[in-house]
């Protein structure tokens with residue numbers, strides 16, 4: 001019998017952040033959510049993608065304007081320092097998504113994992129950027145991630161950190177990455193036990209006529225399938241509800257390595273869900289049906305790295 005390794009794991013879903021909301025108001029909300037998570041036994045809390053601002057890629061504007069209004073030049077910075085201070089005081093680790101502007105002027109959709117001592121244990125820059133870079137004046141809103149962000153340059157790394165005295169392997173990604181099986185498999189091959197992620201998923205798809213209910217259903221099925229197929233926990237935090245009239249899905253969840261949803265938000269507002277996650281649960285799968293070393297056949301998977309789009313059958 002594998003020894004249990006329990007992590008108090010929380011997801012802090014956020015309701016809307018409007019254009020008029022200031023960073024300091026948002027940081028106050030994040031601190032409130034962290035305190036609630038701590039009170040419910042959490043040691044680590046997952047916040048959404050671009051958690052500090054509204055989902056600004058929906059608005060047409062210049063890169064310069066976007067960077068001035070919505071990007072962080074440092075993290076922690078003057079407005080986000082109180083969140084880092086509170087986390088250290090409470091001994092809480094966290095994951096936070098934000099828009100990063102580097103000293104060289106490069107722009108990324110980024111997330112960090114912060115250890116309970118306040119140090120940055122890992123950084124990730126979003127790789128699968130959805131949407132477009134051109135102006136679509138006939139669309140009800142834009143999805144300009146390809147305009148405002150560069151493709152991430154840090155790969156899908158797994159970070160070792162200690163939470164509550166327990167060393168663990170944590171991977172991370174951002175929003176659209178969660179729909180791609182490669183994201184999780186690359187991290188599972190580095191012994192990830194838990195993948196954390198934030199998202200902003202508009203309820204309406206401007207690219208094709210997708211029924212609204214599928215937005216939640218494809219979100220959940222992606223998380224559940226990949227948790228099971230990799231024997232990992234997945235914790236996903238959404239920013240949701242109506243941001244200045246633009247609705248985004250909720251349904252933030254914590255998924256066990258069985259593929260089952262063990263906690264799910266009920267509202268489209270700021271809401272904490274929390275579980276005691278036994279990280280050893282994935283061992284059952286990783287030692288048997290998904291024993292990678294024993295059963296994987298990478299010599300038959302070469303097309304996955306050699307081809308980007310679909311092509312002709314092999315001769």
Ligand code: CDT
Pocket residue numbers: 049130131143174175176177179199200201202205207
């Ligand atoms: N933020 C983000 O990546 N959102 C995307 C929207 C895709 S629209 C086709 C998502 O995958 O949820």
